Each structure stands twice: as C-alpha cells, then as structure tokens.
Amino acid sequence: MKPGxxxxxPGxxxxxPGxxxxxPxxxxxxxxxxxxIGRWVxxxxxxxxxxxxxxxxxxxxxSERHASGYGIEIDDAGVLxxxxxxxxxxxxxxxxxxxxxxxxxxxxxxxSQTLQAMRRIEAIVAEMLRxxxxxxxxxxxxxxxSHRLQxxxxxxxxxxxxxxQWFDTPNIHLCTVADxxxxxxxxxxRVLDRVVLTGGRPVAxxxxxxxxxxxxxxxx
Amino acid sequence: xxxxxxxxxxxxxxxxVDRSVGPVVSRTAHFDVPLALACGRTLPQYDxxxxxxxxxxxxxxxxxxxxxxxxxxxxxxxxxxxDPGNVGWWDNMxxxxxxxxxxxxxxxxxxxxxxxFGSTGPLSIDPATGVPFGSSFxxxxxxxxxxxxxxxxxxxxxxxxxAVMGGSLGGMQALDWAIRYPARIRxxxxxxxxxxxxxxxxxxxxxxxxxxxxxxxFHDGNFQAHGVKPRRGLRVARMIGHITYxxxxxxxxxxxxxxxxxIHFSFAPExxxxxxxxxxxxxxxxxxxxxxxxxxxxxxxxxxPAMREGGDLARALAPATCKLLVISFTTDWRFPASRSREIIxxxxxxxxxxxxxxxxxxxxxxxxxxxxxxxxxVVRAWFDRIAADGGVGGATPGVGGATPGAEGDVxxxxxxxx
Numbered sequence: 001m002k003p004g005x006x007x008x009x010p011g012x013x014x015x016x017p018g019x020x021x022x023x024p025x026x027x028x029x030x031x032x033x034x035x036x037i038g039r040w041v042x043x044x045x046x047x048x049x050x051x052x053x054x055x056x057x058x059x060x061x062x063s064e065r066h067a068s069g070y071g072i073e074i075d076d077a078g079v080l081x082x083x084x085x086x087x088x089x090x091x092x093x094x095x096x097x098x099x100x101x102x103x104x105x106x107x108x109x110x111x112s113q114t115l116q117a118m119r120r121i122e123a124i125v126a127e128m129l130r131x132x133x134x135x136x137x138x139x140x141x142x143x144x145x146s147h148r149l150q151x152x153x154x155x156x157x158x159x160x161x162x163x164x165q166w167f168d169t170p171n172i173h174l175c176t177v178a179d180x181x182x183x184x185x186x187x188x189x190r191v192l193d194r195v196v197l198t199g200g201r202p203v204a205x206x207x208x209x210x211x212x213x214x215x216x217x218x219x220x
Numbered sequence: 221x222x223x224x225x226x227x228x229x230x231x232x233x234x235x236x237v238d239r240s241v242g243p244v245v246s247r248t249a250h251f252d253v254p255l256a257l258a259c260g261r262t263l264p265q266y267d268x269x270x271x272x273x274x275x276x277x278x279x280x281x282x283x284x285x286x287x288x289x290x291x292x293x294x295x296x297x298x299x300x301x302x303d304p305g306n307v308g309w310w311d312n313m314x315x316x317x318x319x320x321x322x323x324x325x326x327x328x329x330x331x332x333x334x335x336x337f338g339s340t341g342p343l344s345i346d347p348a349t350g351v352p353f354g355s356s357f358x359x360x361x362x363x364x365x366x367x368x369x370x371x372x373x374x375x376x377x378x379x380x381x382x383a384v385m386g387g388s389l390g391g392m393q394a395l396d397w398a399i400r401y402p403a404r405i406r407x408x409x410x411x412x413x414x415x416x417x418x419x420x421x422x423x424x425x426x427x428x429x430x431x432x433x434x435x436x437x438f439h440d441g442n443f444q445a446h447g448v449k450p451r452r453g454l455r456v457a458r459m460i461g462h463i464t465y466x467x468x469x470x471x472x473x474x475x476x477x478x479x480x481x482x483i484h485f486s487f488a489p490e491x492x493x494x495x496x497x498x499x500x501x502x503x504x505x506x507x508x509x510x511x512x513x514x515x516x517x518x519x520x521x522x523x524x525p526a527m528r529e530g531g532d533l534a535r536a537l538a539p540a541t542c543k544l545l546v547i548s549f550t551t552d553w554r555f556p557a558s559r560s561r562e563i564i565x566x567x568x569x570x571x572x573x574x575x576x577x578x579x580x581x582x583x584x585x586x587x588x589x590x591x592x593x594x595x596x597x598v599v600r601a602w603f604d605r606i607a608a609d610g611g612v613g614g615a616t617p618g619v620g621g622a623t624p625g626a627e628g629d630v631x632x633x634x635x636x637x638x
Contacts, residue, residue: 046571070568076594079577083545083601086608090564090576100565 032200033138033215034060037110040136040193040217041065045107048072048132050094050124051114055082062087069106095119098127106132115139116171125187129220134192138215141196143176143208161212177208184218193217239317241273244298244308248338251371255333258361258522265347268372269331269338270294273314274322276378282612283326283378284603285369286310287386287393290461290516291508293337296329297322312591319600324607325382333368334360334515342511343444353511355441360515362389362523366396373404382606385409387588388555389516392523395563398540399525407606408540409599411547412588414559415533415566416524421554424464425517428457432510441511450510455501457513462500467551467584533566540567544574545602547595549587575602 034057041047045067049058052071055078061067070088073079082089092100095118109132111124116139118124128135140161141147147157156166164171175183177196184191196203196211203210248267255263271294276283286296288309297308297315314320314327331339334357342357349356373381384397384405391413398408417425432438435453439446463471471493478492489495529535544567548560557578567574579595581587587595606612 068571070574076580079575080594080597080601083575083577083598083605086605088573088575090568090574091578092576100561100568102569105568 032197033112033213036195036197036202036215037061037112037136037138038064041067041108044068046105047108047110048098048101048106049110049112050128051111052082052087052089053078055085055087055089057110057112058082058087059085094124097123098131101131103130104133108132108134108136110136112136112138113140116174118173121173121183125189129189134217134219136215136217137180138213139175139180140171141177141208141211141214142174143178144198144212145209148209159212177211177214180214180216184216189218189220191216191218239315240311241298241308241315241322243301243304244271244273244295246271246295246300246338249372249375251368251375253371255364255368255371257358257364259359261358263333263340263358266333266340266368267338267344268333268340268368270372271296271298271308271329272376273297273327273329274325276326276376277612280377280379281382282324283328283373283376283381284320285373285381285384285397286314286320286327286329287365287369287384287390288329288332289386289388289390290520291504291513293335294329294331294339295337296327309589312589313596313599319596320385320603321600324612325603328372328376328378330369330372332360332365332516334358334512334519336509336512341509342441342515343509352444354444355511357511357515359518361519362392362396363400365519366393366400369393369397370401370404379404381405381407382612383407383409383603385411386413387411388413388585389520389523392520395540396523396525398542398544399537400539402539402541405542407543407545407602409545409547409602410560410563412549412552412555412560412585413546413563414555415526415562417521418559422521424460425521427460429514429517431456431460432514435510438510441514443510449505451505454505454508454510454513455498458501458504458508459497462497464554465585467553467582469551470583470586473582533562534569537563537566537570537572540570540572544572545598546574546576547579547588547598548576549579549581549583549585549595551582552585552587554585 037057038061041061043066045065047058047061047067047069049071052058052073055071058069058071070090071082072090072092072094073082074091074093079089079091109128111128115121115137125135144161146159147162150157158165162171195215196207197213197215198211246269248269250265250267252265255266257263288294292309295306295308297311299307308314312318314322316323320327331337333339334341336343342353344353345351346353346356381404384394386394391410394408394410395413397405432450432453435450437443437448438450438453443449475493475496479490480492480495483490489498525536526533546560546563548557550557560576564574564576577598579587579592581592581595583590
C-alpha cells in the first residue's frame with residue numbers, strides 16, 4: 001500500500017497491516033505521473049524503483065521505455081502483485097538502505113509517493129544518488145492551497161493526495177515544493193527537471209500553491 | 221520403499237485427496253554411460269529412481285524438475301497404491317491446482333545419487349565386487365547430482381526445463397543447474413537455500429557425522445557386512461539436525477517446558493521435546509542409511525560455486541541467464557535470509573532477472589515444506605508467469621512417449637473439477 005495512494009473514500013482508515021488491501025496496490029496517485037517519468041527515463045535505461053508497490057510503474061517503463069531493473073517493496077501484497085505483473089521485485093525494507101546495490105549500478109532510481117512515509121529521508125536520498133546516476137522523486141505537495149486552508153482553519157489536512165487522518169497517517173515527513181527545492185539546493189544536488197501536477201495536468205502558475213503532486217529529477 | 225515424512229521435520233504430509241496427483245509409481249532409470257564425479261572417481265553405471273506427475277506437452281516445454289533436500293526422495297507428491305500413508309514430501313506444493321500445477325506442468329522428482337531410496341548409493345550392490353558399496357561408495361557433490369539429473373532429462377526427452385525448483389539443498393541444485401546448464405533451464409526457484417554453508421552449518425554436520433562414525437555399530441561404514449546398523453549414531457545425527465530445522469519460537473510454541481508425566485529425577489525423557497526428538501531419531505534410524513547421511517552432509521559442506529571463482533559469487537553466477545525466484549523465511553536460522561540476500565546481490569550485480577520474497581513464517585527452516593499463503597501464492601504466481609511468458613503449451617496426452625505418465629494420470633482423482 002503506497003502511503004500517498006487515495007483509498008476509495010478520503011479519510012477512510014488504511015487497511016490493517018498484514019491484511020491484503022481491498023484495492024489493488026497502486027503506484028502514484030494516478031498514471032498521470034507515469035507519462036512524466038516515462039519522458040525522463042531514457043530508452044533502455046537501467047532503473048531501480050524504490051517502494052514499487054504492484055510494479056505497475058516498472059511494468060510501464062519496461063514496456064514503454066524498454067527499461068530493465070528491479071522494484072523494491074516491503075509489503076507482501078505488493079511483492080505478490082509485482083510477481084504477477086512479471087516485474088523483478090526484491091522484498092526489502094528501504095529503511096535498511098540499498099546495501100545490496102553497487103555504486104552507479106542504475107541510470108535512474110525512482111522513489112514514487114514513498115518519500116513522505118520514510119524515516120530517514122537524507123539517508124535514502126544519498127543512497128539513491130549513490131546507486132543511480134539520477135534520481136526521480138514524487139511526493140504529495142503539502143503546500144497545496146487546500147492543505148493550507150485546512151491548517152488555517154485549525155485542522156490537519158485531509159485531501160485526495162493526503163487521504164489520511166492525523167492519527168492514522170503513514171506520512172511522517174510531509175514537505176512542500178519549496179521545502180524540497182531548498183533541501184536539494186542545500187545539498188548541492190542539481191535539479192534537472194521539475195513538474196508539479198494537479199488533476200493530472202502540469203501547473204505552471206504558483207506550483208507550490210496549486211500543485212498536488214511534485215515530480216523531481218535530480219543528480220549530484 | 222520406507223515411509224518417511226518430510227525432508228526435514230515437522231508433521232508428516234497429509235494428502236489433500238481432492239487435489240492430489242493420486243497414486244503414483246516409483247520408476248527406475250538405468251544408465252550405462254559412465255559418470256565422472258568431482259572426487260575423481262567414475263561410476264561406470266548407475267540407477268536413478270524417479271517419479272513423474274502430469275504430462276509432458278507436445279513441445280516438451282512444460283517440464284519442471286523438483287530437487288530434494290537432505291533426507292527426502294523422488295517421492296514428491298501423491299501416494300503409493302500399496303502404501304497410501306506414504307505421501308510425497310511436497311504434496312502441498314505439487315498437484316492439480318496446487319502452486320506447481322500438474323494440470324499444466326510435467327513434474328519430475330528424482331532421488332539423488334548416493335541416496336538410499338532406489339538410486340545407486342552405498343546400500344546398492346557394487347557390480348565390480350558383488351557386495352554392497354558401503355563405505356566404498358564415492359563422496360558425491362551437488363554438481364555430480366545435477367550431472368546425473370541432466371542424464372535423466374536426456375532420457376525423458378527434456379532438452380530444457382521450464383523450471384528447476386528446490387528447497388534447502390534442493391535449492392542449491394537449482395542454483396547449480398542455472399550456473400552449469402544455462403541453456404537447459406528457463407527458471408530456477410531457489411528456496412530456503414544458501415550460496416554455501418557457514419562454519420556453523422558445517423559444524424552441525426560434523427557433529428552429526430561424528431555421532432554416526434563413533435557408533436560401535438558403524439564398523440568403518442561396512443556395518444551391512446556385520447548385519448547391524450549404527451542406529452544410535454543416526455538417532456543423534458537426526459536429533460541435532462532436527463533442531464536446526466525448527467525455530468526457537470516454534471519449539472516453544474509446540475513443546476515449551478511441557479512434561480510428559482512430571483519430574484522423576486531420572487534421565488528418561490521427561491520433557492516433551494526430549495520425547496519428540498527421540499521419536500524423530502528412532503523413526504529416522506529405521507529408514508535412513510548412515511553412509512548416505514555422511515555423504516549428503518558432505519555434499520552440503522562442499523557446495524560453494526563461488527570458490528571456483530576465487531570467492532566471487534557474482535562471477536560464479538555470471539553464466540546463469542535464466543530467471544530466478546529466491547525465497548527465504550524470516551525465522552530460518554539454518555539458512556537465514558541474509559544468505560539468500562547474498563545470492564540476490566550477486567545476481568543483481570550480473571543484472572539478472574531475479575525476484576526475491578522474504579516470507580514471514582514462524583517455522584524456521586522447515587517453513588519451506590509447510591503451508592503458508594504468501595509463500596504458496598508467490599510460487600503459484602511465478603508458475604503462472606512462466607506459462608504466460610509462453611513456451612508452455614497445453615498438455616497433449618500420449619505425447620510424452622519417452623516417459624509414461626504417473627499412474628495418477630489415469631486416476632479420477634487427477635481430474636480437476638472444472
């Protein structure tokens with residue numbers, strides 16, 4: 001279960017751990033980010049998809065971009081779904097790092113809708129840039145106007161991109177587009193591309209206010 | 221054929237009558253082509269006992285080899301008409317509608333060389349002398365087994381396995397197939413295995429061997445000539461081995477500190493675990509051959525494909541081009557998940573198509589023989605994918621002429637409800 005994936009009804013409690021989710025394991029809020037990611041992944045690229053869920057994104061990149069590589073997933077249902085989808089999946093806890101992978105083993109390392117649920121953000125970003133030449137990260141933008149409005153009203157935001165209540169959310173490191181820009185800049189990472197989507201379409205004006213989903217491509 | 225339960229420990233498999241291959245027949249293939257062994261000796265001729273389930277398709281593309289672990293055999297699934305209680309050791313995995321579905325795949329189980337269930341081994345008569353090999357039977361390796369299995373594949377008309385699959389020592393054979401016969405295997409399922417034995421693993425094996433070899437009834441391995449069997453040694457060997465197949469957690473859950481009839485300040489078995497181990501040891505000493513046990517534990521100790529490449533497992537796995545599924549179990553301390561991750565790391569370095577599932581199971585090493593929904597679902601999905609990838613045609617009855625189908629083929633039990 002991807003932390004950012006909307007359950008059927010926003011605000012509905014996530015499935016009990018260990019129990020198969022009622023809906024298929026998803027990757028990304030929609031396929032909208034696939035198109036963007038697909039454009040950024042070179043034909044025949046070696047990719048590593050961290051938190052690959054059911055492997056749908058990897059499957060998409062294999063079929064559309066002739067990519068090859070692996071997905072990493074901790075959840076049993078995701079591992080099983082990935083095997084069913086015919087992608088290479090390795091069951092592992094990302095929090096343990098990427099010790100099983102050599103430096104620069106991949107052209108691109110993907111982290112789709114998982115960053116905000118991880119404990120050690122700096123460590124995983126460093127690991128991504130160690131094993132891959134480039135990193136692609138997507139996350140729900142906490143800076144979206146609807147989130148800001150709910151905070152102004154004194155409540156923790158619940159929306160289609162952040163479907164959980166404060167007490168049951170797996171999302172522990174939420175950030176805004178501006179936060180992530182600063183995070184990368186402070187570490188000297190070079191942003192190669194940045195797209196912010198809302199309703200599946202790119203936002204040109206005030207992305208940190210209008211965007212629901214941020215997609216970054218960056219390197220050391 | 222002696223009756224035995226599982227490859228390792230645990231409860232004896234119980235046949236699922238509605239989804240079983242049904243009654244099966246053990247067959248024996250004789251080979252006259254000499255087999256050169258790793259130890260330098262040659263077996264001029266040998267027999268391999270095997271069973272088959274399901275039917276080979278017209279393209280001969282749906283064959284799956286199931287390799288056994290330490291003390292199991294070619295009796296993988298079903299039962300014998302004259303011994304219905306003797307259910308195959310992987311009957312929960314192999315059968316109609318099971319994860320390895322015999323409605324779709326032609327499954328071959330083979331007893332390894334040096335074993336004691338019908339293939340040539342220490343109990344067999346040495347044609348050169350007219351008496352049992354006993355201690356003169358050569359030490360064998362995983363590679364020797366796989367070479368012999370390749371001969372059986374030739375005999376059955378199988379140029380390429382859809383998959384070779386095994387748990388524990390069986391997983392090592394699957395890995396060896398992938399490395400040394402890359403053109404003859406499309407998938408390898410390496411379950412609860414390791415790329416080699418750790419010092420601790422070898423240490424446990426050595427204790428087992430010492431228990432056997434120091435039994436006064438061992439007679440330097442020629443106990444048959446003395447009309448005895450080193451039962452005490454076999455019992456202890458089995459007891460120590462059995463402990464390594466279980467988890468601390470599972471032993472506590474199953475036995476804890478339960479007593480049979482209270483404490484009597486004696487050395488008779490008082491705790492349930494003592495009684496259980498003695499029972500397992502007794503049963504094992506009854507059906508297993510001591511010289512076989514010595515040789516199979518040595519085959520485990522010797523297995524180390526990386527050694528041929530200066531310890532570089534990734535280099536050793538370079539020839540392996542098939543797709544691989546590696547599975548480990550969280551409470552397995554005999555071959556822990558970290559050992560499977562070594563295999564994964566090496567395969568990833570080689571950019572091979574590999575998937576890895578780490579199954580949460582409380583049963584220790586034995587988990588590979590037991591029912592576990594996630595484990596079986598992953599294996600089932602893998603075999604579904606092999607079929608979806610193509611190359612597995614429909615079963616064509618009567619085409620597998622080189623090998624008559626298992627007797628289960630004609631049993632109504634083999635028919636799967638539509």
